[in-house]
Amino acid sequence: MKTDLVSHRQRRAGHVLRRVILIVALSVLAIPFVVPTVWMIASSLKPLNEIFQSPPTIFTDSPTLAAYAEAFTFQPFARQYFNSVYIAVVVTLVTMLVASLAGYAFARIPFRGRNVLFFVVLIGLLVPSEVTIVPLFQMFTQAGLVNTHWPLILVTALAAPCVLATFVMRQFFIALPGELEEAARLDGLGRVGIWWRISMPLAKPALSAVAILTFLASWNLYLEPTVYLTSPELFTLPQALTRYADAYGGEMWNTQLAAATMTVVPMLIVFIIAQKQFVEGLAHSGLKG
């Protein structure tokens, strides 16, 4: 009886010890995940002469918002911010519509050549944007759309990220039981009605996954704006962030970090509020095996 108790206690102690080791290990691993963001925010508040101080301090004694003001005066930063937001919103909405239509048809409507056409669409997932950017640049030059937002909106909303979205939607609709649709059909609802009134309301988890993936894809675009856009007032945020350099090409670190903070912090806040949707959306995006 007594030995039982001891071994039980020992096992408990071992359990606690293992838990402590686990938490210490996780905390150490977390350093490179957290410190860059914290350092970015802290440094954006430092006066310029403290930025590369040695030994480094994380927090300054004399915080200043000068870098934040400079971010707006050096470039049309507010305008660039607006560009990124409106492009991402338009792209996300168009993608949700296009992908849910296509995903629904590929999953639910029997039509001739469906498998072949689905395969053709999937090719869009395989081709890296760096492969198509040279011809696309020539095409958009011919169409007179270079240095406008059209290439960013059209290609993103209809090509690669949208194909991923179509795939996610198809996987979702395929798994949806068909009885509800049958009932609706007997009630005389047409295809569009079934899609919009019956299937779409059920597809909210897939739609939120699609929305998040597409928004992030558009928000992160860097190659495309770099290639298509030349006027600073048309720039998107990632591109604008790299243009904070003084007349000699030296980087204006504190201004750059202030601008970066302004682009990162809202996304982090949205993420922390909606993290369940983010993480579950990804896990259910059909991307796992």
Add this chain to the structure above:
Amino acid sequence: MTVTTVETREAPAGASRHPAAPSRRRFWSASRRDQLAGYLFITPQLIGVVLFVLVPVGLAVWYSLNDWNIFSGRLEVVGGDNYADLLTDPQLPSVLLATVVFSGGIVVLNIALGLGLAVMLNRRFRGVTFFRTLFFSPVVVSVVAWTLVWGFLLQDNGGINGALSVIGIDGPNWLQSGDTAMIAVIVSQVVRSVGINMVLFLSALQGVPSELHEAARIDGAGSAAIFFRITLPLISPTVLLTAIITIVGALQAFAQIAVLTGGGPGLSTTVLVYYVFQQAFEFNNIGYGSTLALMLLTFVMLLTLLQWQLRKKWVFYED
């Protein structure tokens, strides 16, 4: 990408579902109307893929057979010259080596770390949600912002060397030497994106029935044996798919390189995508740039084919 079977669930049933349709013998029968709806539903997506993927790939093939003539401002057919250039380009071997090191480093580190984090966080304890959020959070930070901050920390007099000097280590000038610059781009990229793999692995781990673990434990298997003999084989489809997605993503990493190192120092971090960009847009070698781009496409296609083949062969379990 994961679609190996594109079987139709509706098609066989669809025919018998409308017995009334043939007897009416109207041209726009229910099934014809349904077919039309199907085509209309996929039209926007199909146009997008044709116009912005297939046509450009076709054009890239055409460009690869041409060279841009600066004097006439026109493309001129040069046949296989650009392909012959691939063999003689003195920079290409080092670009390909950098591509292999970069993609290989990312995939190994990303899978190992992603799997490790998923295993550590696949249990209940206070703070587990906090840690999951924390490791995932860099995913929502834009690539350029993230890379800029790392560039800032990696300066010779930056935060990382500052922290090292506190414990008495004289850190290298990370971005000014080839090896350390490569390590820097790999690590910053892995830390930014490993959260995605962690989440995918976590959801795969949660699909492993716990009875299997208990049975093995009762049979006296240790934690390591359980992981390598039971858990890992069961989640192997996810590991494989994630590895391919990660490596294909690494092959397309442009912003990270452009912002952190600009391909340098020298050619040490000039990976294939960055080289394509330089040739096409900085040196205006549209023909050669397109040839390199097609090489990149070939690599991606081969990896995808490889995934399909491997999936059939050694993946242990599929639902």
